[in-house]
Amino acid sequence: MNSRKILIYIALGMISWFLVSAWQEFHQNTKTDISNGIISSTVDLPVPLNDSFIVKLANNDLTVYIDRLGGKIVESNLNQYALTKGSSEKVHVFSKNKQHPFYASSGFSGDAQLLYQIKHSDTSKLIMEANHDDVIYQKTFTLTPDYQIKIDSSVKNIGLKNWYGRGYVDFTAFQVTALTGKMKKPDPSDFIAGDAASASKSGMLGFNTYMGVAYYSKEAPYSKLTYDEIAKNGINKRVKDSWLAIQKRYFLGAIVPPKGQSYDLVSQWKSGFSPESKTNFVEQMKLQLIASPQTLAPNEEAQFNSVVYAGPEIRSTLSEISQGLDKTVDYGFLWFIAIGIFFLMDHINAFVHNWGLTIVLTTTVIRLLFFKLQESGNESIERMKKIAPQIEAINQQYANDPEAKNASILALYKREKVNPFGGCLPMLIQIPFYIATYNVVMEAVQLRHQAFLWINDLSATDPYYIMPILLGLAIYFQVKMTPSSSDPTQESMKMIFPVVLVLFSMSMPAGVSLYIFTSTVLGVIQQHFTSNRIKARR
Numbered sequence: 001m002n003s004r005k006i007l008i009y010i011a012l013g014m015i016s017w018f019l020v021s022a023w024q025e026f027h028q029n030t031k032t033d034i035s036n037g038i039i040s041s042t043v044d045l046p047v048p049l050n051d052s053f054i055v056k057l058a059n060n061d062l063t064v065y066i067d068r069l070g071g072k073i074v075e076s077n078l079n080q081y082a083l084t085k086g087s088s089e090k091v092h093v094f095s096k097n098k099q100h101p102f103y104a105s106s107g108f109s110g111d112a113q114l115l116y117q118i119k120h121s122d123t124s125k126l127i128m129e130a131n132h133d134d135v136i137y138q139k140t141f142t143l144t145p146d147y148q149i150k151i152d153s154s155v156k157n158i159g160l161k162n163w164y165g166r167g168y169v170d171f172t173a174f175q176v177t178a179l180t181g182k183m184k185k186p187d188p189s190d191f192i193a194g195d196a197a198s199a200s201k202s203g204m205l206g207f208n209t210y211m212g213v214a215y216y217s218k219e220a221p222y223s224k225l226t227y228d229e230i231a232k233n234g235i236n237k238r239v240k241d242s243w244l245a246i247q248k249r250y251f252l253g254a255i256v257p258p259k260g261q262s263y264d265l266v267s268q269w270k271s272g273f274s275p276e277s278k279t280n281f282v283e284q285m286k287l288q289l290i291a292s293p294q295t296l297a298p299n300e301e302a303q304f305n306s307v308v309y310a311g312p313e314i315r316s317t318l319s320e321i322s323q324g325l326d327k328t329v330d331y332g333f334l335w336f337i338a339i340g341i342f343f344l345m346d347h348i349n350a351f352v353h354n355w356g357l358t359i360v361l362t363t364t365v366i367r368l369l370f371f372k373l374q375e376s377g378n379e380s381i382e383r384m385k386k387i388a389p390q391i392e393a394i395n396q397q398y399a400n401d402p403e404a405k406n407a408s409i410l411a412l413y414k415r416e417k418v419n420p421f422g423g424c425l426p427m428l429i430q431i432p433f434y435i436a437t438y439n440v441v442m443e444a445v446q447l448r449h450q451a452f453l454w455i456n457d458l459s460a461t462d463p464y465y466i467m468p469i470l471l472g473l474a475i476y477f478q479v480k481m482t483p484s485s486s487d488p489t490q491e492s493m494k495m496i497f498p499v500v501l502v503l504f505s506m507s508m509p510a511g512v513s514l515y516i517f518t519s520t521v522l523g524v525i526q527q528h529f530t531s532n533r534i535k536a537r538r
Contacts, residue, residue: 043272043282046101046174049074053115059124059143062310065096068116071128071139072105072172073149076310078251085449085457093253093310095194102173102194102246104255106306107153109165111137134159147311148321153304157296167291167304169255171244175283176274185281188231188269193246193285194253209443210330213287214245215265222327230285231269239265243322244287247313247330250445250459254309255289256322263289312445315342329443337436341366345440356452359441359511363518366433367526373426374526383418437515447511458511465506467513472502474520481527 053068058079065075077090095102105112114137116128124143129136140152157163173193177186192211213225217239225235240262245254257263267287274280294302309321319326331338344365349358367374390412398405412418441447447458455462462468475498505513 043270043274043284045176045274045276045280045282046098049096055118055121055126057124057126057141057143059145061145061147062143062149063090064141064143064149064310066126066141067103068118068128070105070112070114071107071116071130071137072103073141073308073310074101074103076149076253078147078311081251081312082449091251092194093248093251097194099176100174100192100194102171102253104169104171104253104308104310106151106167106169106255106257106304106308107139108137108155108167108302108304110135111139111153134161135163146317146320147309149308149310151306151308153306154301155296155304156301157298160298162298163296163300164293165296166293167257167302168288169244169257169306170286170288171246171253171255173246173285177281177283179279179281185271186283187228188271188283189226189228191227191231191283191285194248209249211248212246214247214328215239216242216322216324221324222330225267227285230267230287231271231283234267234269236264236266239263239289241323242289243325244289245325245328247328250313250443250448252309252311252313252318252328254318254321254325254328256307256309256325257289257291258305259322261291263291265289313443314445315339331436331439331443334432334436334439337432338440341433341437342440342444345444346446349446354452355444355447355450355458355511356455356514359452359458359515360518363437363515364522366437367519367522370426370430370433371526373429374523375530387412387418434519438512441511441515442509444511447509450511452510452514455510455514458514459509461507462510462513467510467517468502468505468508471505471513471517471520472498474517474524475501477524478520478527481524481531 049067050069054074055066055068057064057066061079063077063079064073066072067074073094074096075092076094077092079090081091083089083091093102094104110132111130114130114132116130116137116139118126119129119138120127126141127138128140129138131137134157136156136158138154138156140150142150142152144150153167155163155165171193173191175186175191175193179185210224212227213230215223215225217223217237218241229235241259242263242265243254243256244265245252265288267285269283269285271281271283274282291304296302307321309318309325311317313329315326315329318328327335331342341362345358345362348361348365349355352358352361391409394405394408394412398408450458452458454464454466479495479497505516
């Protein structure tokens with residue numbers, strides 16, 4: 001098998017992977033039924049919030065709305081992140097949206113239905129208190145820098161009997177879908193916690209980042225739990241020093257209970273039609289970390305202090321909040337390479353102050369690191385081009401004798417000192433770095449709403465499709481520089497490949513297309529100079 005066949009097979013493998021991903025997503029989105037055991041006959045609609053119970057806190061990073069009924073966070077607006085570029089509306093992590101409400105809470109068992117009274121309130125701090133059955137519950141909400149909300153909860157037994165309870169943190173999210181006509185019930189995999197606009201995916205054909213639940217355990221510092229898994233199987237396990245998170249594209253809602261304790265991680269999923277409206281299909285998800293049981297004798301008091309994060313997925317910030325939380329910036333299995341690549345990008349951007357130019361320069365640096373390795377691969381490709389006519393002659397001479405044909409080709413390789421795999425091995429070594437760079441560009445919130453040349457937003461698709469067309473042209477010149485083949489199928493694939501890449505890149509974020517285009521152009525330039533240098537030797 002020669003190098004050009006291997007190159008084509010690699011390309012076909014990548015295309016097949018993308019197509020399978022696309023089919024799986026399409027298949028998930030067209031399911032006609034929901035698995036047994038997760039549908040209730042009816043599910044109540046989210047209880048409407050009473051505006052008179054809502055208290056607003058704000059600092060430079062966040063605007064947070066807290067419901068005095070239960071003492072829960074019902075909305076968080078990220079003041080530095082517009083929902084769409086140029087819009088005055090901000091990104092929501094937690095939301096009181098009627099179709100996708102998403103709340104966060106922390107406290108002690110028995111406080112969910114208590115109406116707290118305000119003891120102190122200023123722009124960034126709220127102290128509330130409730131007295132029920134000779135027990136005083138108190139919650140203090142404090143906004144701190146870097147999108148954090150501290151929730152300090154206390155419970156004091158002022159009665160004559162022992163109090164029994166547990167500390168907890170929880171997420172509660174609903175999705176309300178109005179079904180009319182022959183509309184199908186939504187699948188749990190389509191569940192969205194919070195505003196749909198804040199949870200937008202990156203495009204079609206499988207180019208989507210993970211959106212779902214994540215949690216920490218000692219055994220697995222970063223575990224994903226999809227909505228589909230919660231709906232079908234749920235979760236009930238013991239974890240220590242854990243946290244809960246719900247990931248959206250670029251943004252994260254996380255809650256971290258006190259460290260040094262063990263918790264029961266439990267989930268609940270309900271779905272069904274609302275009794276109030278038979279056309280409203282309601283899905284409700286509840287996730288909790290519940291501390292060990294406590295007993296308070298009369299006049300005893302207990303504390304339970306948590307941190308809520310509602311902000312962008314920035315590794316340096318998340319790593320300081322809790323162990324493993326930075327892994328929610330999901331670079332995939334090549335994370336150890338991706339971290340270094342982002343470190344390089346971050347430092348380059350500190351000088352150039354443009355993320356588009358940063359992508360170009362980072363790609364150039366990576367290409368330079370592999371320059372000598374790629375040079376040897378290019379020379380091997382040029383040597384293969386030189387002997388291509390001889391290989392074609394052997395193929396014709398021994399068309400009916402495969403053994404003689406293979407023996408003659410191997411003898412030719414040996415005589416001309418050509419390694420048929422020499423053009424592929426350098427590329428295979430570089431592939432992990434290309435994939436890691438792709439993942440970094442795909443995940444980096446820093447690229448969101450950043451412009452470059454005609455591109456208005458590097459995190460969105462190119463609205464004019466200029467970059468996909470340029471990428472297609474670059475790929476065309478690249479495949480033209482590979483050795484030709486007498487096999488018409490291989491030659492046809494070489495011509496089809498650029499067209500397929502154009503179609504794929506139309507749904508890619510422009511930053512990803514820019515990265516692939518830059519890498520391809522640099523590769524074509526290097527191959528061109530290698531070819532000219534070898535010709536000059538002859």
